[in-house]
Amino acid sequence: MSGRTVSKHVRVYAGGYDVSGYSREIGPLLWEFEPAEVVTFADAVKGALPNHCIVNPGTLNGVMDATATVGLHVIASTVARRIITVAIGDRAAPAAGVPVYCGEFNQMAYQAAGDGIVTVTAPFSFAVDGTTLVYPKPWGVLLHALGAETGASTATGFDNESGGATTFGGFFVYHVTAGDGTATLSVDDSADNAAFSALGGATSGSIDFSTRTSGLVALSRQATVRRYLRFQIALGTATTVTFVSSFVRMFW
Amino acid sequence: MAAQTGRTVSKWIRFGVDDSAGTAREVPINTISVVGLVYEEQDLTAFQDAVKGSLPNHPDAPIEIGGPWDTTAAAAFAASAATPVLSGSHTVLNPINGGNTPLALAVHFGVRHYWETGEPVFGIVSASSANGYLCVSYTINSADMTYSAKFVLFPGSAAPAWGTAIIS
Numbered sequence: 001m002s003g004r005t006v007s008k009h010v011r012v013y014a015g016g017y018d019v020s021g022y023s024r025e026i027g028p029l030l031w032e033f034e035p036a037e038v039v040t041f042a043d044a045v046k047g048a049l050p051n052h053c054i055v056n057p058g059t060l061n062g063v064m065d066a067t068a069t070v071g072l073h074v075i076a077s078t079v080a081r082r083i084i085t086v087a088i089g090d091r092a093a094p095a096a097g098v099p100v101y102c103g104e105f106n107q108m109a110y111q112a113a114g115d116g117i118v119t120v121t122a123p124f125s126f127a128v129d130g131t132t133l134v135y136p137k138p139w140g141v142l143l144h145a146l147g148a149e150t151g152a153s154t155a156t157g158f159d160n161e162s163g164g165a166t167t168f169g170g171f172f173v174y175h176v177t178a179g180d181g182t183a184t185l186s187v188d189d190s191a192d193n194a195a196f197s198a199l200g201g202a203t204s205g206s207i208d209f210s211t212r213t214s215g216l217v218a219l220s221r222q223a224t225v226r227r228y229l230r231f232q233i234a235l236g237t238a239t240t241v242t243f244v245s246s247f248v249r250m251f252w
Numbered sequence: 253m254a255a256q257t258g259r260t261v262s263k264w265i266r267f268g269v270d271d272s273a274g275t276a277r278e279v280p281i282n283t284i285s286v287v288g289l290v291y292e293e294q295d296l297t298a299f300q301d302a303v304k305g306s307l308p309n310h311p312d313a314p315i316e317i318g319g320p321w322d323t324t325a326a327a328a329f330a331a332s333a334a335t336p337v338l339s340g341s342h343t344v345l346n347p348i349n350g351g352n353t354p355l356a357l358a359v360h361f362g363v364r365h366y367w368e369t370g371e372p373v374f375g376i377v378s379a380s381s382a383n384g385y386l387c388v389s390y391t392i393n394s395a396d397m398t399y400s401a402k403f404v405l406f407p408g409s410a411a412p413a414w415g416t417a418i419i420s
Contacts, residue, residue, distance in 0.1 A: 002323040002340060004280075010394050025395050032389040033350045038407035039310055045289070046312035047407035050350050050388045086394065090323060099323060099342055101392070139346045161326070161347045162272050251272055251347040 001090040009089030011146070012060065013175040013244050014075065015082045016212035018146055022072035023062040024119070026086055029101045030056040031138055053136030055103055057084050059123040064112055076122045079107045083214040084124065085173055085246055087142050096231070097158045100142045100246045102173040104216050134221055135171055140248030143187065144231035146177065148242040156193050157230035160249055165191065168250035169223040172202040173216050175244045179209025181237030187247050189226035196230060202247065209241050225249055253333065255370030255416075256363040264362030266336050267317060268329050268419035269387075269403070270355035270379055272347035276329040276419045277339040282398075283318040287359050287374045289411060313412050315357065315375075315385070318400040321392055332418055333368035341399050345390045354384025354406040358419040367418075375412045377419045383409045 011020040033050030065071040086101040087094035094100075106125040112118055141158050160166070174185050187202035201219045219225070231245045267281045291308035324340035348355060358375030360367040367373075376384050389402035405412070 002325060002343075004320045004322045005397055007394055007397055010397075027392065027394040029392040029394060031349060031391055032402075035386075035388045035402075035404045040408070043310060043408055045405050045409060045411035046292075046310045047409050048386070048388070048404040049352065049407060050386060053350060088321070088392075088394070088397070099346070136350055139342070161343050163326075252351045252353075 001092070003090060005088060005091050009092060009094065011087045011089070011094050013085040013087070013146070015080070016175045016177060016214040017070060017075050018177055019060070019062065019072055019075060022065050023060055025061040027058040029086060029138070030054055030058060033136070054126055055136065055138045056126050057086065057101065057103070057105060057124050059121050061119060061121050064118040064120045072120060076107065076120065077110050079110055081106050083173060083175070083216050085175060085244060087145070087244070094142055094145055096142055096145050098142050100140050101138045102140055102216070102246055102248055103138050135169070135218060135248065135250060137248060137250055140170070140173070140246050141229065142244070142246050143229060144243060144245040146242065146244045148178070148240050149233050150240050152234060153188070153230055153232050155230055157188065157190055157196065157228035159228055162251055163227070165224060165226045166249055166251055167222065167224050168252055169219040169221045170225055170247055170249040171216055171218040173246045173248070174204060175214040176209045176241060177212055178242040179238050180240060181210060182206050182208050183236050183238040183241045184234040185243060185245055186232045186234070187245070188230050188232045190228040191226045193228040198232065199225060199229070206236055209238055221250070253365060253368070255368050256365060258363060260361060260363045264365065264367060266360040266362065266367050268360065269344065269357045269385070270348070271326060271344050272351065274379065276356060277326055277344045278329050278336055279319065279341045279344050280322055280338050281317045281319040284359065285314070285316040287315065289313050311411060312405070314402060314404045315359070316400065316402045318398060321397045321399045329419060333366055335366060345387060345399070345401050349387045349390040349401070351386065354379045354381065354386065354409065356419050357385040357403055360418065369418060370416050373415050373417060375419070376410065377415065377417050382406070
């Protein structure tokens with residue numbers, strides 16, 4: 001399904017937590033290049049080139065909730081650097097294949113207010129992580145919607161907007177909300193959506209997912225990424241892992 | 253139906269822009285900035301002048317649009333007089349924001365019916381390696397699921413102009 005949608009189908013993942021049930025708004029989901037004006041005497045019209053990029057997920061606004069472990073107050077009241085994924089479902093909860101906004105950002109505050117229900121706000125900084133600083137782009141594709149997996153993927157994958165392979169790299173983002181041992185999350189790519197192989201570098205490595213975690217793994221800026229992508233998981237000692245994974249592909 | 257003249261309303265406006273492969277697409281919009289060339293006014297008044305005077309310097313024609321965020325698959329830009337066929341705003345804008353390849357971009361003003369050849373068009377209807385627009389901003393408001401985007405001209409580009417031809 002594709003087309004237009006509404007905000008009730010937005011989901012927010014932060015540092016291995018699904019905070020959608022506590023969040024009311026996030027944004028604006030900024031992706032802007034400073035236009036550097038380049039004009040010479042002889043030019044017919046003013047022109048500009050895109051200079052530094054600004055990627056900023058804005059402010060997360062939610063309800064104050066001190067539920068143990070997963071409540072927004074428990075998660076966000078300590079200001080920290082967080083990996084953020086915002087998934088936007090197509091008139092339903094986000095399914096694999098929908099667009100996601102991803103990156104690693106510093107949370108800059110945690111403030112409570114309210115006349116009536118008590119709400120909290122958590123504004124985020126511009127992208128700061130060293131791996132994402134080489135990638136001026138936050139929009140990618142959700143490869144695995146939040147859910148449990150107990151074995152390797154043999155599914156078909158997802159196409160991209162350019163309709164072909166790209167040679168400008170990208171980065172892999174994951175949030176694991178539950179698990180019972182070690183496993184490796186990764187990305188497969190394919191030229192034909194039938195024969196898949198591992199996308200070099202797009203792997204979490206073996207991690208004990210008994211503890212909630214999130215990660216962002218950047219490929220080289222010149223890496224070839226074939227047309228179709230799908231999630232992959234290799235179980236170690238784990239028998240089940242519950243996670244969200246995404247890949248942000250660069251087009252230039 | 254032949255091209256019409258006279259007044260019109262915004263529901264007949266069609267916005268076209270190249271995708272990352274250089275193919276013209278039409279994305280859904282519900283806002284658009286003022287369209288047209290605006291010249292930088294250079295004040296050249298001397299103390300001795302009785303009245304302020306100026307000359308027009310370089311013109312500029314940035315274009316900002318907004319509309320519903322949409323993931324519909326890319327489709328061909330509908331022909332003259334045809335019902336618009338929309339491509340998803342995310343589908344088209346995600347790959348081109350921040351790129352350095354000039355894009356064709358044109359705003360088609362249909363006159364009380366779907367635009368057709370002979371009715372006003374502003375922009376650069378055919379891009380080249382030196383002429384066209386660049387996308388420099390693509391931002392989503394997740395509260396109402398709308399987007400906004402901004403386009404500026406590629407340095408050294410020919411000036412966009414008013415014409416009557418369809419984007420190609």
